[in-house]
Amino acid sequence: MSSVIIVGSGVAGTILARQLLASGDVEVTMFEAGPEFKAGDRRIWLDHMLGSSDTYAPFVDDPRDENEWFGLRRSRLLMKGGTTNHWGGLTPRFKPEDFELKSRTGFGVDWPIGYDDMAPFYAQAEVLLGITGDSDNDDPPRYGARFPFDHTDYTMGDRIVIDALESMDITYGHMSIARNGNRCITTGTCDYCPVNARYTALYDLELLQAEQGDWLTLKTESPVTRVLMDGKTQCRGVEYMDLKSGEQQTLDADAVFVCSGTIESCKLLLASADSDWADGVGNDSGHVGRHLTGHPVMFAMGVLPENPGGLGEELGFDSLISRHFDSPEYQHKGKMWFSGGVGATSTFEEQVLANVPRAEMASTFNSELRMSVGGEMEQFEHPDNRVTLGKERTRQGLLTTNIEVGVHEINLKTRQEHIDTFVRILKSAGCSDAGIQTGAFNPDGAHASATCRMSQSDADGVVDPNLQVHGTDNLFVCSNAVFPSIAAANPTLTVSALAVRLASHFAASN
Amino acid sequence: MNSEFKFDRRKLIKLGFSAGVLATLPTAGCVFADDVTETLLQFASDSDSPVDSALTGSLSQDEFDTLFSLCEYVDSAWSFGANMSVYRQQLQADLELKTQRQPSYLAEYRSALELVDRVAQSAGSGEEAWPTLLFSDATAEEFAATKLGRARRFVFAEIIGHQIPISGAFKSFGLINYRGYFGGPYALPASYRRAEL
Numbered sequence: 001m002s003s004v005i006i007v008g009s010g011v012a013g014t015i016l017a018r019q020l021l022a023s024g025d026v027e028v029t030m031f032e033a034g035p036e037f038k039a040g041d042r043r044i045w046l047d048h049m050l051g052s053s054d055t056y057a058p059f060v061d062d063p064r065d066e067n068e069w070f071g072l073r074r075s076r077l078l079m080k081g082g083t084t085n086h087w088g089g090l091t092p093r094f095k096p097e098d099f100e101l102k103s104r105t106g107f108g109v110d111w112p113i114g115y116d117d118m119a120p121f122y123a124q125a126e127v128l129l130g131i132t133g134d135s136d137n138d139d140p141p142r143y144g145a146r147f148p149f150d151h152t153d154y155t156m157g158d159r160i161v162i163d164a165l166e167s168m169d170i171t172y173g174h175m176s177i178a179r180n181g182n183r184c185i186t187t188g189t190c191d192y193c194p195v196n197a198r199y200t201a202l203y204d205l206e207l208l209q210a211e212q213g214d215w216l217t218l219k220t221e222s223p224v225t226r227v228l229m230d231g232k233t234q235c236r237g238v239e240y241m242d243l244k245s246g247e248q249q250t251l252d253a254d255a256v257f258v259c260s261g262t263i264e265s266c267k268l269l270l271a272s273a274d275s276d277w278a279d280g281v282g283n284d285s286g287h288v289g290r291h292l293t294g295h296p297v298m299f300a301m302g303v304l305p306e307n308p309g310g311l312g313e314e315l316g317f318d319s320l321i322s323r324h325f326d327s328p329e330y331q332h333k334g335k336m337w338f339s340g341g342v343g344a345t346s347t348f349e350e351q352v353l354a355n356v357p358r359a360e361m362a363s364t365f366n367s368e369l370r371m372s373v374g375g376e377m378e379q380f381e382h383p384d385n386r387v388t389l390g391k392e393r394t395r396q397g398l399l400t401t402n403i404e405v406g407v408h409e410i411n412l413k414t415r416q417e418h419i420d421t422f423v424r425i426l427k428s429a430g431c432s433d434a435g436i437q438t439g440a441f442n443p444d445g446a447h448a449s450a451t452c453r454m455s456q457s458d459a460d461g462v463v464d465p466n467l468q469v470h471g472t473d474n475l476f477v478c479s480n481a482v483f484p485s486i487a488a489a490n491p492t493l494t495v496s497a498l499a500v501r502l503a504s505h506f507a508a509s510n
Numbered sequence: 511m512n513s514e515f516k517f518d519r520r521k522l523i524k525l526g527f528s529a530g531v532l533a534t535l536p537t538a539g540c541v542f543a544d545d546v547t548e549t550l551l552q553f554a555s556d557s558d559s560p561v562d563s564a565l566t567g568s569l570s571q572d573e574f575d576t577l578f579s580l581c582e583y584v585d586s587a588w589s590f591g592a593n594m595s596v597y598r599q600q601l602q603a604d605l606e607l608k609t610q611r612q613p614s615y616l617a618e619y620r621s622a623l624e625l626v627d628r629v630a631q632s633a634g635s636g637e638e639a640w641p642t643l644l645f646s647d648a649t650a651e652e653f654a655a656t657k658l659g660r661a662r663r664f665v666f667a668e669i670i671g672h673q674i675p676i677s678g679a680f681k682s683f684g685l686i687n688y689r690g691y692f693g694g695p696y697a698l699p700a701s702y703r704r705a706e707l
Contacts, residue, residue: 042604043607043608043611046604046607046608046672049671049672049675049689049690050671050672051671052664052668053559053613132696132697149697150697152696152697152698152699153699155699179696181695181696181697182695182697184695184696184697185692185693185694185695185696186687186693186694186696187690187691187692187693188687188688188689188690188693189690194692197696310683310684310685312680312685312688313689314687314693315687316689347674348674348679348680348683348688349667349670349671349673349674352584352588352670352674353666353667353670355641355644355645358588361683362683
């Protein structure tokens with residue numbers, strides 16, 4: 001039996017653990033810097049639904065880690081299950097051209113693997129995440145793979161968006177989304193699902209602990225502070241801090257998988273510098289911590305002057321997606337996907353508490369409808385981008401994070417072009433100019449990528465196509481950090497597919 | 511000497527308050543004895559968490575009935591027409607979770623109940639207490655930290671926020687789904703949407 005260590009209990013670590021445990025004679029110890037939490041708990045759900053407490057506030061980054069151009073606080077969560085605890089569950093695949101960024105645009109680098117290498121692992125990850133989607137949509141190609149749950153119809157509100165898109169010849173489709181189609185009860189409090197229909201690594205880990213408890217040990221509140229190397233190539237194990245006892249400890253293993261996200265994965269390699277790796281493990285060519293990128297989010301909101309159907313928000317999550325601008329034609333300046341929807345301008349409980357009479361409440365409800373369009377775009381890596389180690393410890397026992405970020409002018413220009421498109425969609429739907437508001441958020445920790453990028457040789461990156469750190473025998477990185485570029489699509493499905501692929505490779509070679 | 515504690519009587523008329531209730535109210539606003547106002551606007555806490563949140567336990571049946579009367583008032587005043595006997599059981603079960611587990615709301619509920627009792631005594635009945643407690647304009651420094659401010663935030667607003675989706679009150683406006691309501695299977699759209707237009 002081989003022993004492995006997984007650093008991080010987010011989606012990458014959890015899927016990797018599930019696949020490793022299923023494939024062989026393996027004992028897994030998983031480390032999580034943050035604390036325990038509970039999935040599908042009625043009291044937690046009540047507080048979340050009622051706004052009694054800020055459910056995830058205890059698990060956000062330390063304020064000292066905040067950065068104007070690349071915020072970490074509130075974008076990622078340090079807790080059992082990681083950032084999937086508050087993710088939207090949107091799971092589009094990357095497209096074939098996303099793996100060829102350099103060849104097609106001159107920016108960044110190409111991936112050392114292509115879409116067809118990933119396709120079978122995308123299909124397996126879609127099953128593991130319990131995704132609902134349109135199996136007949138072949139953009140990108142599915143090669144016959146079926147989603148485990150079929151997409152549902154568009155919502156009534158989607159039809160308002162669809163009418164506008166069709167009038168502008170903009171294509172659209174069903175959002176693929178990690179919500180178990182047989183379990184979802186459409187309650188709209190998806191940030192904390194009361195029935196565990198939305199995939200979370202938290203719930204998946206609870207199931208895995210129940211199924212494989214003899215072979216899986218989870219150590220929460222145990223930040224890993226160093227990867228321990230025996231010479232240049234052999235990874236011996238890890239050093240970690242037990243926050244409950246305050247003691248620093250070590251654990252040896254046959255292999256170590258660093259699955260702690262884009263920021264912490266590169267920081268851990270940097271913090272593990274020793275006599276053989278003077279600048280950090282895997283960092284002889286200086287790529288660890290470089291190339292950081294993520295998704296800017298753009299939006300536009302307006303108010304439709306009437307709501308004859310009495311529509312409200314039906315689901316609480318996106319059910320429509322347009323990848324019209326997520327295409328090779330837009331790749332050279334920043335591809336983008338977007339969604340749109342409608343909702344009431346205020347809630348009934350707000351109106352009751354404001355003492356609005358019923359007749360007026362009904363009139364308000366039928367006389368206007370909020371409409372929003374929002375999406376994410378690809379931002380190219382910039383030579384200035386880098387993550388380095390701070391000197392202090394956060395409350396989670398991790399070193400603080402220093403981030404430097406630059407932005408290409410063409411990406412900033414394209415952001416505005418996409419916002420202008422959103423405004424045209426709102427106007428086409430009937431929103432008046434006066435009520436339209438627009439904005440954009442800089443990339444943040446939620447979709448951060450590329451700080452330990454994948455490459456054929458150690459001259460160009462940190463890990464090889466099998467995610468093994470160049471120059472080591474048994475140290476791997478599995479997180480968005482290994483993406484050579486971010487594409488426009490949300491990264492979670494892609495990192496999940498990489499975790500399945502890595503487990504398959506590891507099982508075959510051990 | 512009395513101090514004035516105002517709320518808008520016109521709004522109550524629009525709410526469809528019964529003539530019997532309205533007849534008992536002064537036309538220019540509610541007037542309470544100073545000691546009532548003092549109780550309502552007494553400083554309680556400026557914490558964002560419920561006070562004495564380690565104090566767990568259960569509400570008595572009388573205490574729960576008084577809090578449930580808020581829901582009956584809202585359902586009646588806004589003509590929601592929800593099935594209140596079914597909703598009563600769900601609210602009781604959920605308030606039990608809010609008082610038996612930490613952070614416990616037991617102390618906040620009991621503080622609010624004290625105010626309900628005090629205002630009801632002054633106004634003459636429990637039915638008349640709710641609009642005053644919910645809507646009266648209160649002037650006080652750091653109102654949110656007073657007993658009334660905290661009762662509105664931690665108790666009244668939360669219970670109404672629970673009632674609208676869980677009792678199905680929103681359905682009276684023709685909707686089938688609402689945030690917090692268990693609308694039905696995602697795979698069966700008819701369960702969570704209005705009939706096709």
